[in-house]
Amino acid sequence: MKKYIIMSYVLTTLMVLCSSCDDFLNQEPISNGSVTGFYKTQADIEQGVAGAYNSLQSYKQYGANFIFFMEVRSDNTYTESITTSGGIYGDFDLFRTTSTNSILDLTWAGCYEGIQRCNIVLGNIDNVVMDETLRKQYKGEMLFIRALTYFNLVRIWGDVPLVIKEVKDPFEAFAFTRTPSTEVYQQIVTDLNDAAGLLSDKVEKARTGAITVGAANALLGKVYLTLKDYQKAENVLKKVIDSKVYNLLDNYGDVFNVLNKNSIESIFEIQYNKDVTDQGSRFANIFAPKGSTEVTGGVGTSLGDNTPTEDLYGKYEDGDLRKDISIGRISDGRLYCKKFVVAPVLPNQSDANFIVLRYADVLLMYVEALNENNYKTDGDAFLYLNKIRERAGLKAYTSEELPNQEMFRGAVWNERRFELAFENHRWFDLLRTGKAVEIMNASTDGEFTVESYQLIYPIPQSQIDAAPDKMMQNDRY
Template sequence: MNYTRMIRLLWLVGTAGILGSCQDDFINLASISNQTSSTFFKSASDFQQGVNAIYDGLQSPQTYGKAYYYLMEVRSDNTDIGDRGANAGIASQVDLFTEITSNPFVLDAYAGSYVIIARANAVLDRIDGATIDETAKKQFKGEALFLRSLAYFNLVRLYGKVPLVVRTESPNESLNARRNEVSEIYAQIETDLKTAAGLLPVSYTAATDLGRATSGSASALLGKVYVTEKKWSDATTVLKTVLPTYSLLPTYADLFRAESPITAETIFAVRFRKGQSPSEGNLYFNDMMPLIYVNGISYSGAGNNRPTANIAKAYEPGDKRFAASLDTLYNRTATTVVKGNYVKKYFDLPATTGDEGNSFPVLRYADVLLLLAEALNEQGYSAATAEGSALGYLNKVRSRAGLAAKTAADLPGQEAVRDAIFKERRVELAFENDRWFDLIRNSKALPVLQTHLATEYGLTTPVLTANRLLYPIPQREIDVHNDLTAFPQNPGY
């Protein structure tokens, strides 16, 4: 069976155990082999494990574990691929805008997102009728709605129109799915996040629950959705509700320490933890680092998701974020230092190969501040720099980075403020999967990336068109439907 379709059917129909093990602090699952979604969900503990399985989907190499940062960061002018010949250049296809419809990263992100959605649907189909504590029921439902919304938000931005599946389907129903309109998908995301924000707690008290979605997670994601849709007033309203719960950490580098994954600035992050059995770590170190010598040990890294020369130049002199985000030198041996860029945000020595402990930030307070600045500026230019203004929010982020505040003299109009906000987003959120979508939202993706191809690689082809703002639907998905009228490929592929 087609791999993408197989993934969706297994989880949508419930013919496979949907509760794979996951052992993070906030995800402790017992082995429950031979269970199906139709027979498993009875107690609060069952639903807890079902929800934990959704979080487990975020850790997958198909999503935040690898494929997402290839499609979102490597695609942009932030990072590139160390070895262009590796695996027949499949990662380089993404980097150079030459990907074909059978590209494995394109397939993985699509399939991995639907695993998350199917696991969420398995919970949501049954939670309303469950005879469990109402407080727990609200939390489980809110978590499932938030996580499903996050998956759909990534899907719709990467692929455009995709099947909107909000309940467990039969095989025939799944095979007869259509690609829903983008507007339908966003409408569902908005509805679900509003509901989730009202169901989820503001915070959790138990250490084992740290990292779960909160009402602030749902509201922050909803605000980001509104900004993506350019619903500026709605974005402003909901993002302001997030502000009282979070704050900027004094030191930027402290955001990315593996030993303290949840901070006052963390709104939502994908948690990893090394040294567990089975593994709950990630492969960031081994995928992103070069061949590097640390503490008397040589580590073999693939050198992927490598910061470009352009991003290294994007930081202003004195920006404290540079040293916390990337480095341009590293030890090849005990006595040999070589030039080369690598991401430092996710630097954590692995317990074993592919077992690192850094979390991946999905939503954090600085992102919300810059989204608010953008939403306010798009509703009209203001020279004000006080708290609550576009420049005020921008400067709050810059101050933590050790940079001077911007004033109306520096940014005398709406376009100047817009450019400053996107420039700030690039360095503040570098390597956090935002740059590609920011370029699209700012209508700069095509010219910026065409220049990127020329300056970084000396390439004048391909000539980029709007078709390349979306990835192709995986070829296996197209083949299993076998109906280009009802289930067409994206233009240009």
């Protein structure tokens, strides 16, 4: 019997509603229910909005899977056991991921489930009697989540189906083909510009962690940087800086302290709550060295994924305060990713959020755009780059050390690696800078060779099988 799973719309329409719980952004999706006739009140819309946030929180996206796509794939980390679960995780590390890898399928489905949830809210919100300020805010949040999700999809798979309206009939899904990435990026830019015009600078305390205009502009700056539109990137990132809403914390370690969630440096982070069943984060159990108990206190299984490479560990400058905050070492000598790790109260139930966008990233993107537009020996590019370095306990760069655009460019790219390690930026930074093949081949010690076609992943085979006349596979997969 043929499985109707393309883009997972059957499941999505059944899972879009959310049950109530204490934290607006920590609500769980109802597994059964009909969308038809549901969206009648402001409370209904709020549950739908919470469902869209929940899609980002899921293990299919930021809760687990993205780590393999965005960090384990890079020279930053690896998975300790390449044979776990039949090698589905190790294959990301060794560049041998095939179209039948179940992680590809789950992540694809998870992303499109989230997009469907956004589309449902956007398609119904204007028909509901509700507070107008909240209506604008919720619209902006849904546009941001849809844009963020497509930004991840297009960087992972290249051309992907672009769906910006609710799919009400599962069979509609079979009409969709892969949209050229240029068009997907156009929609991402449109969504983020629209979102920026709708969102507030700040949200009330009851909705801590909700998306703001700063998040929309920060993400838009990252999109423009990816597209190498450096002037637009510079302009929109300057808006974030000039807003004065955000700042660097004095202590790098405070950025990741669970007592400091959603700090003045945080622009957007995925919310987790150890006190709500199934709403805690998995990072401690995923990152702790395989079979160890020191990091988790013996609670749950330690998997040894996202393990920092010795190459990364050895390349921090002497005195860099970020090294011991980012990377831990247990008593048997094994390294582990220390960021986002708080001992769980139950297996896979910890209190650590995951930071998607923060002010340090904005500053580094801004100085990169400034340099690409016009290298200057004195100016904001040096000023902001050195703010990052000085917080890390390192000496400031001078124009004598970085006397031209090329050397400054290399310094910024290098700084991003250490400042943002394990925050799901490294693989995409390698792609964006055109360094992925060169750097990865230098990091493999000749064990395998990375080729350019592997810079994007294979389309899940389930999607090809469901509509072989519509869904074409990426080259050489």
